[in-house]
Structures are given as C-alpha cells and as structure tokens.
Amino acid sequence: MASAVIVSVLILTILSLLKINVLVAIIVSAFSAGLIAQESLSNIVKFFVESMGGSSETAISYILLGGFAAAISMTGITKGIVQFLRKIVRGKRGIMLLAIAAIASLSQNAVPVHIAFIPILIPPLIALFDKMQIDRRAIAASLTFGLKAPYVMLPLGFGLLFHEIIQENLREEGIYLSVWETASAMLIPGLGMVVGLLIAIFITYRKNRDYGQVQPEGQPSEFAQVDDTPFKFELKHVMTLIAIVAALIVQILTGQMILGALTGLLLMFLLVAVPYKQMEGIMSSGIAMMGMIAFIMLAASGYAGVLKETGSVEALVNVSSDLMGDQKPLIALVLLAVGLIVTIGIGTSFGTIPILAALFIPIATQAGFSPLAIAALIGTAGALGDAGSPASDSTLGPTAGLNVDGKHNHIWDTVVPTFIHFNIPLLIFGWAASLIL
Template identity: 50%
Template sequence: MNAVVIAVLAMLVLSLMRIQVVLALAIGALIGGLSGGLGFDKTIAAFTEGLGGSATIALSYALLGAFALGLSKTGLPELLVSSALKLTGKNGESKKKSMSKVFLLFIIITISVFSQNLIPIHIAFIPILIPPLLLIFNELTVDRRALASAITFGLTAPYILLPVGFGLIFHQILQEEMSKSGLTVDLAMIPKAMLLPVAGMVIGLLIALFVSYRKSRRYENRELTKDENTNSERPTYTKRSLTFAVGAILATVTVQIVTESMIMGALSGIIILFMSGSFTIKESDVIFTDGMKMMAFIGFVMITAAGFAEVMRRTGDVEALVEVTSSLFAGNQVIAALMMLLVGLLVTMGIGSSFATIPIIATIFVPLAQELGFSPLSTVAIVGTAAALGDAGSPASDSTLGPTAGLNVDGQHNHIWDTCVPTFLHYNIPLLIFGWIAAIIF
C-alpha cells in the first residue's frame, strides 16, 4: 500500500481518537517513512530537516499572538463587546434574537474575509475578536460549530478566488508551478477557473449556518483568563488608546505588505503599542509570554506538519500515488478528474497547507491533464481545487487551528469534532463536487 495513504490515514485515525494532533502527525510521519522504505534513521533525518521549513511561520504566529494580546490592552476588544451588547441586549436577549445571530455571524465572516485579502493579517484577528464575544454567543446559544464554519470559510474561500493579499500568493504559486510543468496560464484565468468551486463553498457555508448548526447549543459561562499577573482591571478604552490601536493595526499591515514579513509587521505593531503606554515594561514580559502561549499550539503543529510533509516527499510515494491512481483511468476525463481531486484532498489533509500542496501535485497533474485533453481552464480548476481541498478540515491547517484557538479559550470547543469535522463536511465535499463539475464543463 502507498506510504502516503498509510501515513495520512494513520494521522487522521489518531486525530479522530483524540490523540493530540502534534503526536498524531509525528507518529503518522514515522509510519509513512517506515512503510515507504526510508528506514528509521532516514525517516527521523527527513522529519528533522523538514521541521525548519515552518520555523519562520511559527515565529510569526507567536509574535502576532503577542501583538494581539498587547492590542487588547488598548480596550479595543471592550469596544467590540460593548457594541455587540448594544445589538443583542445586556444578556444577549433581543426582540430579534435570530437577526442578532445572523448579523454577528456576518460580521465575523466579513472580518475573516478581510484578513486574507483587504487587510492580510491572516488569523491574528481571532484572539482579539472571538474570546471577548464568547459570553455573548453563549447567551445567544449560538452553536460554536457554526462559528468555526464561518471563520474557516473566511480564511479559505477568499484566497482561493481573489488574487489579492494571500490570494495573490496562492495564485502566483499556482501559475508558476503550472508553468514549470509545461502549461503557461494568464493570472486572470485563475479566478475564472476557481469561481465555480468557491460557489460550492458558499453553498456549504449556507448549509452549515442555516441547516446543520442553526439550532441552539448551550455552553457554560466560564470566566476567561484575567490579568492576574498584573493585578489590573479589565482594560477600558479612550479616544487616545483606540487611536493608537488603529495606528498599530495599520502599521502592522503596512510593514507586513512592504517587507513581506509577518514578523516585522507584528514587531512594528508591538512597538507602537508599547510607545503608546498601553502597557508598562513590567507588563510586557507577561504580554509576550501569554501572547506567544496563545499561538504556540498553532506554531508547533505547523512545524510538525512541515516535518511530516518532508518525510512524505522523501518516500517518493506522492508522485507514485498520483501516477498509479491516474493511470487506472487514463482516457476517461470524468473519472480521471475525480481521482486527481481525491488525491489532492488526501495530500492536503496530511500536509495541512494548500500552498505547499501545489508544487507536489502540479508536476504530475499538468502533463496528465494535457495528455487526457483537458483545456487550460479545466487544468487550472483541477490543480487549484485539488490543492485547496483539505485545507478546511485538516487537523494540521491554520484554517482550522486558528478558529479552535479562539473558540476553545474556555475549554468547551474540541478541535477535531467541533472544527475539523464540520468544516470538512461543509467545504471539502462541495469543493470536490463543484471542482469536478468545473473540470468537466470548462
């Protein structure tokens, strides 16, 4: 049996058994390496070498966590909460309770979308916005699986469709890797090819919000972490503090775009917050430590996922999996397109990154699609959808780790069953179906 299949299945089974995802990835990598003939020593060497691949990303997330916690000292979250209270009523009660739920979900989706394209800060908004609103969502009896679905949609659909911010990076990687494999496509062609697959995600979002998780779900109103180490009261906002908060956000975004570094962006925001007097030198140690803790889980998972991916590449079974699967259905476009999408789903579920999946699959998929007579637009739809499949739903993806980090601050939201499984069902299945249709009709 193919080593990639064995490794990914092992990782997924362990995760579904509630084994911590870092351990599941490490064990899955070991199983995949051994079954792929690397042996113990080469598997460990490949895994170790791969760990460094995500170190920069992990540090970026840690600093964004510190920035988010520093931003909370300006009172900005309190303003968000007080605004939400005006909408829902003091205890979350409203004459139009259902409309309050829909409006808040719409705001979260909008901010999630902006975090990928208009203001590319990725998941850094989650620890700022979500925890302060949990008590309100509790009073509105909103199912957190709906919240996870809303956030994950905003973190994935925009970059798949729109060539702005993180979407531009995704589209450029797709264009470059397809060009290396023998098919030159115009960047403007990619949004056209991905429009139908993303339409499937929109349908999945509507089903999640208004069918699957529309019913009330009750949670305990648990106290969130207080500023015990600083012995301070909950931060209050002033015009000055909010001005600096906005300035720090703008600086973070601007520096990140100019330098193309999330690390430098987060550092610039932290420096402005410190200079504003939002927190003292004594408090800065606590803010940095707690902020990094908040995002450390995501960082460790991404580092481990990079090691897992490197082991899979070293086995050589990724290419073998694609070749064997596709050769079984050579000459049949309908079945071949479906199988290529399924292979993309399997690979991305294991790696946890659509961006990292493109180079792996484009090398084989592009020549195969040309041989089978697929049009350039259909080929873009196949490769793009195959890479995007699995980002939502993967235990190792920041598109699922981010929502869990925000929704589980009070310990009432499970990463696998409340984030990964709902997003897998509502986004990967529609992506698969609509991506398949796009590949056939384009």
Template identity: 45%
Template sequence: MNAVVVAVLLMLVLSLLRVNIIIALMIGALAGGLTGGLGLGETVKAFTDGLGGNATVAVSYALLGAFAAALTKTGLPDAMVEASVKLIGKKEDSRKKALSKVLIVLIILIISCFSQNVVPVHIAFIPVLIPPLLKIFNELEMDRRLIACVMTFGLTAPYIVLPVGFGQIFQGMLRDNMASAGLKVPLSDIPYALIIPTAGMAVGLILAVIVFRKPKKYETKEIAGLSSSPYTKKSIAIALISIGVSLAVQLYLSQVLGVEGMIMGALAGLFTLFISGVMKRNEADKLITDGMILMAFIGFVMLVAAGFSNVLNKTGDVASLVKASTGLIGNSQSLGALLMLVVGLLITMGIGSSFATVPVITTIFVPLCAQLGFSPMATIAVIGAAAAVGDAGSPASDSTLGPTSGLSADGQHHHIWDTCVPTFIFYNIPLVIFGWIAALVL
C-alpha cells in the first residue's frame, strides 16, 4: 500500500468519525510513516522536524486573534452588528431579510476574492471580520456552511484563474515547473486553460447556495475575547486606522520586500490601538491572551498538518504514487486525465497546499501528458486542476481552516462536517469533473 493513500484515507476517515483533527493527523502521519518504511523513530523525527513548517501561519493566527479581540475595545464589532440590524429591519419583513442575506453573502464573497489579488492578505481578514458577524448570521438564520463555501471559493478560485496577487505566484510556479519538465508555455496561456476548471467551482458555488439557502438556527453565545464595548465616532475611526495600518504593513512586507507580513501586520495594528489609548495597559495582557485563545486551535492544526506533510514527503511515496498512476493509464487520454486529477486530489488533501503540490506532480505529469498526446493547453488544465483540486476540501488547508477559524468562534461550527465536507462536495468534485472535461476538449 502507498503511504500517502494510507495516511490520507486514515486521516479523513477518523476526521469524519469526529475524532479531533489534530489526533487524526497524528495517527495518519504515524500510519503513513510506518507504511512507507520509515520505522517508528524516523516517523516521529520527521513529524517533529516538520512541525515548524507552518509556524509562521500559526503565530499569525494567534496575533490576528489578539488584534480582533483588541478591536472590540473600540466598539467596532458592536457598530457592525448595529449597522447590520438596521439593514435587516423588522424580523417579520421576510423580503428585506432575504435581501439582507444576499447582500451579506455578496460582500463576504467579494472580500474573500479581493483577499487573493486586490488586497492580497489571504486569510488575515477572517478573524477580524467574521466573529463579530456571527450574531447577525444567527439573527438571519443563515446556514454557516454556506458562508464557509463562499469564503473557500473566494480563497481558491481567484488564484487558479486570475494572474494577479496569489494567482501570479501560482501560475508562475506552473509555468516554471512545466518548463523544467520540458514544456515551455506562455504565462498568458495559463488563465485561459484554467477557465473551464474554475467554472466547475462556480457551478459548485451556485449549488451550495441552493442547498444551504434554507434557514438554520444557532444559539447566540458570548464569544470569549469579543465582549461588547460602547463606541464613538473617534473609537471607530481609531479602529479603522489600526486596520489600515495593519494592512499597509502586511502589504509592504509581502509585496515590496517579499517576506511574510501577517505577523508584523497584526503587531502593527495592536501597537496602533495601544498608543491610541483604546487598549489600556492594564487590559492589554488579558485581551491579547483571550484573542490568542480564540485562534489557538487553528494554529495547532496548522502546526500538526506541517508535521503530517513532512512525514509523507520523507517516505518518498508522494512521487511513487504519481509514477504508479502512469502504469495504469495505457494510451487512454480519458483515463489518464481522470487518474492524474485523482492523484492530485490525494496529494493535495494530504499536503494541504496546492502551491506545494505543483512541483511534486509536474515532473511526471508533463511527459505523461505529452505521451498521451495532450495539447499544451490541455496539459496546463490537467496539471493546474490536479494541483488545486484538494485545496478546497483538505482539513489541513488554510482555505478551509481560515473559514472555520471565524465561523467556529462560538463553538457551533465543526471544521470537518461544516467546512471540509461541504467544500469537498461542491468544489473538489466539480474541479475533477471540469478539469477532466478541459483536458479532453482543449
């Protein structure tokens, strides 16, 4: 048995059985390492060595949680809730309630999409924006699975098809790795080749809206670290300035200096609130601690996911899985495209990153596509879709962990059943289908 298949399937089965995702990842890593011949000692070493792989993201989440908690002292969450309540109107006004739902979904979708390109902050907006809105979602009886699907679409579809922001990085990696494997394609061709796979995600989003449009009741709970505070025009102005400072620092570091900027961005926002006097010195320690607790679980999942991924890479079975799939294909383009997409799905579900999957699969898939007679455009579609396909539904991906971090702030949203299963059904399956279609028609 291939170690990747064993580890990923065991992790997914345990997760679906509601075993804590951290425990599921650890057991999956252990099973994968032993199956891959590493032995117990090497498996444990590979796992612990890999824990630091997502340390930056984990610390970023902790500080963003602290920043979100500190923002409550400005009264911004209460102002957001009050404005939303005015928008909703009377409870019995069903038409206005429905229009409010549509507007909120559209706003979250636009912000999520913009977080990949216009203001490329990725998941950084979620801990600040979503927890304060949970009361509004409850008031409108909105199914949080819909919000999870909307955010995951915004976090993944834009970078697949749009050559700006994170899309520029993803598509640049595709071009460079394909060139290294022997196929040079113009960067300008990549977005066109990936339109059909991305259309599959758009279809999935529409289906998710249809399926999750029915009302769902949640209990309104107080969220730790996000207590109510009175607000004034001055306090809201300070809150907006601190968010602006945080974004500016993050964008400068990531876009100009080319380094990860989320940690320093969150720190700059906290510092702005502190020097403004909104966050008092005697309150700062508790606020920051409460905010870190709010995001601690997601941070730990990211750390453990990095260890899981490192074990899979150390076994060498990631590459062998890709090579083994080539022996089953023969000369069938149809079967070849389907198997390449399924292999990409398994690898990305385990690694948790489509960006990390690109170099793994490209080396084998480029010559295989040439052998099967795929055109350059079809080859781009297969490899691009195969790399991206598992990102939306992986329990270890920040495209699912991000939405969960905001929606589970009050403990009423399950990472696997309420985020990963819906996003797998509505995005991963359509990506496989539409990626397969693209491979055959381009």
C-alpha cells in the first residue's frame, strides 16, 4: 500500500511532463493510487467525489476572482500600472523581476488576495516583458516565490493560517509552540527560497529570450503590443479603486475570499465602473481565465482524499520509519522526501500538513528532534512540492497570467523551473534546519 503514493505521483509527473492535461493526469493518478491500494472502483469514485468538496470554496472563489479581474482589466486601469512600472524599471530586467516578486509577496500578507492579482497585473505586462526579452520562466519563479516564501516565513495574512495549522497539529501531539516560534523555525528553509530566486533571476534565466520566435499554443493575445498612449485617470477608475478596496476590506473582515470577490464584482457593476450589459462577457472571461484552476483544485482535493482514505500516506511513513533506524540526518531526509512526494500530488501545503503531522511527530520525537526542529520538518515537508506541483495554485496562477498568448507552457515553463529553484533549496535548507535547531 505504501507504493500507492510513490507510483501515483510518478504517474502524475510523467503524464504532466508528456503535456497531458493536468486535470486528466490528476484523475488518472488518483485512480491508480486507489487500485494499487486494492480498493474497488466504486470506493475510489466515492472517496474522490466526496473529498472534492474540501476545495469547493476555493474553486468558487477563484472563478469569482477571475470575473473580478476581467472587470478590472476592462476599465483600463492596469494600463496606468504598466506605464508606472515602465518608468521605475527603465529597461532593467533584474529590477523588474524583483519588483514582481515583491508585489506577489504583498499578496500573501499585507493585501491577502493570493493569486487574484496575477490576471489583473501580468497580462497587460506581457508586451513589455517581450520587448525587454525577459525569459518568462524567470517571471514564473518571481511570482511563485512571492506566493509561497512569505507564508513560509511570516505569520501574517496567509502566513498566519499556515503557522496556526502547524501550531495546532503540534499541540495535538503535546508540543506547545507559539506561531512566532514556528515561524522562526521556518526562517532557514525560507532562506533557501531566497537563494533559489536569486539563482533563477541572475543565473539560470538571465539571457534574452525572443518570444517572437515561439510558436503560440493558443489564439493571438490582445496584449501583443505595448500601448504607449498616455493613461488618463477617469471616474470609472475611481469607482474601480473603491471596488478593490471594498473587496479587500470584506475579505479581511470575514476571512472569506468568496465574499470579498463577490463584493468587488458587484460594486464594479453598481458603481458603473463597467457597463452592466457586459456582465455575461466578463463572467465568461473570468471562467476562461480561472475556471481550469478551480477544477484542478477540486480534483487535487479528491486525490488527497483517496490517499487518506486508503491509508497510503500512513503506510509510506511506516515503511520509511522501519528503514531509517535511529540516524537523525537520514530520518530528516526521508521525512522531507515523503513530504515532497505527497505534496506534489496533492498540490497544497496547507492541506498536506494535517496529513503528515500526526505521522511525523511520533517518529521525530522518538528520534530526539527538538520542538523547533520538528516544526521545521513539518513546515518544510508541507511546503515542499507546493512550488513545482502541477496542481498547485502557486504554479497554476503564474501560468494563467503568463500564457495569455499561448507561449508559456505550464509544465516546462512554470512547474519544472519552480521545482528546481525552490524545492531543491527548501529540501537542503529544511534538512539543515532540522539538524541545527
């Protein structure tokens, strides 16, 4: 049964690298995991479908956010943002990429909108990126860094939720740490992501890349040319800013992305920032932009349910612990590798931690790891695989923004680069943290 996780994730990886649709790859992998665990097809379908509800709120949120983003783009306000960025960076690619990473980082803590900013900000910048001949793999790395590193290291915004999950699972096993203590344990692994980002920007993808030579996979993009006409701030832009601020306030006060996105979307029409008659077209654009992400998240939740209900993850951990003996370095490495395998399949660090924590903590405690080291192991094991997973919103979001002209492949241009530059440093630095702390 332990092989169910490894084989199913291997199938997911191979199918994704062969450019099979990610949604199809996840479903096939989920069924393969169930069959290897000797479950009947009817039970597999039951586990998969029932577990999909775990991501239903997220899926609806993303569709509404897609509609909100489409409405904002229709007002033309993003043109002002693009022209402002052009003045700041002045053709310097390194500054542009670091600025994108900084903006993405704010989306996790200061203004917790997660990936909602990507379809608003990135498509209008595509023509500028191409004019500067920036390798979009570097942009994907910058976006994924900003979507992931802040919550890994800082207990603010989504980071507070991440560290509260770690704290609660530690408490259930009799280990008491504050969220700031769990965050301090994750500083070393987070530093690995900083190193990976700098390598991606200034070493791996520093060379020019001419996207005029890249054959588009989809239709020609409406963002193909840089718009140099001066931006004029109008009343509809004031209404748009009011809608954006209102959406943020509602989301922060209620803690619900659905309510925030719905508030912003409704205000865009009520304040006549966009004409009411265009509602149908805007929602269609939103679904086209974010609908696939929503369905992939639902399928990933179903896959996680199959692994959990069949006991495959628990079996994998038990087999691993039998082979490790009492060697702390080896134990830490194997636990992190298990986290990497499981999270790549499930696609969410937040959802993986509860699955792994109950299994990891007894093993780590018996091996003599300190509470901070255990927190680092659990946090890193959960975070590993989020970047680099075909089913993660940390990779799906950047692809949604960068592939508006069909010239950015999800697997080879987002998943593989983020896996190399973030998962490998996370594994190394997380392993070191578990032995130092």
